[in-house]
Amino acid sequence: MNPHEHPELDAFLATLRLGTPMSGTVAAIERFGVFVRLDDGPDHPFFPGVGFISFPELSWRRFSDPSDVVQVGQRVTTEFLQYDTWNMEARLSLRATQPDPFQAFADAVAVGQQLRGRITKVVPFGVFVEVADGVEGLAPLPALGQDGDEVVVVVTDIDRERRRVSLIGRG
Template sequence: MTEPTPDPLEVLRERLVAPGEVLTGTVAGFDGGDVLVLLDGDAPGLPSGRVPGHELTWRRVQHPSDVLAVGQRLRAEVTMRDGRGGGTLLSGRATEDEALYRFLRGVGRGDVVAGTVSSVHPFGVFVRLDGEPAHPVYEGTGFVNVPELSWSRFDDPADVVAPGQRIAARVLVADTRRGQVALSLKALQEDPWDALALGVGDVVAGPVTRIVPFGVFVRVEAFAEGLVHSDELGGRSVEEGQELRVRVLEVDRARRRLRLGLAR
């Protein structure tokens, strides 16, 4: 019995590639702001690759035809399988800058890296990592989100680091699509919760840091605040900055939370 001729698209689906793999192909056309790609190995006339417009390039362009033409060769990184049609979604900008791509692929999760703070913003800190190539967009390849700056409480990232400061940080992830290395400074700091000496029943004093509909937060350590629930306040009126004597009712080290009550 003669075996049936396999459907080319089914063959393609069976050889699906993993996210992060780099594929090559030929620009087959455009679909709005997306680029359709005939990947090497596709059946003629059946392009299975798609580069969304926002994944095409680091440059600002009005339409992908401003930088690509039908028939042009393209190299891009796989992001995921397109659930709409079984094709492959790709990122062109991930591999657009070869030096940046190689640098990012050479950085691993958990690595400890060094660099210089290039700028400080309310949303985080950019870092020029040692050995990085010039970035096409950002002020540095490294980026530290605000929660990863320090275990201690602070109001402004500028209270923790300053431009020009040398730092060491642990790599959380190197993202070729974003062109960034997510970093953590506090991952190299001792977790103060491990040494928290407070226990249930202890009485301490601290300032009110926040007032919320369900209670108030009181700072009891430089790195730790606890919630005094409104039920515990008994109708008492308090203001931010006011010093309160509180009793520790619960210590949740895993979630880094304290439940407090007013000390009588």
């Protein structure tokens, strides 16, 4: 899309800065993300909204369907991430407006601590265990059980930067 063909939209998007709060209404949920019709600024010439939220930016928590997080017509307040000059849209984050459950977990839990959790996914190299609301860790094989099983695990590593928790099964 050529910014010169849509100078009003280009000028609006070029003024936005990282972290700027932006409010609007969810206009459409597509297979690749969510469009938001912003309260401020011009309409988009082709898309249902100038704002766009990719699925990873919807929530800190795992979800299977974006409609579990937002609905068309819902009011949202987001943070501006970047101006996507190719699509002439404002890339937004909904999760940036919410507390990160991982950081609270990392503040409260120490390596070596024993926790109870529920297996959320079994993969060839181990199992994912939900050890706190919105926080999953990986325990390597041998598998501890099946999806939904309650298990006891020990925290072996907490990587704040990569938001990863390593676990080991407690027999």
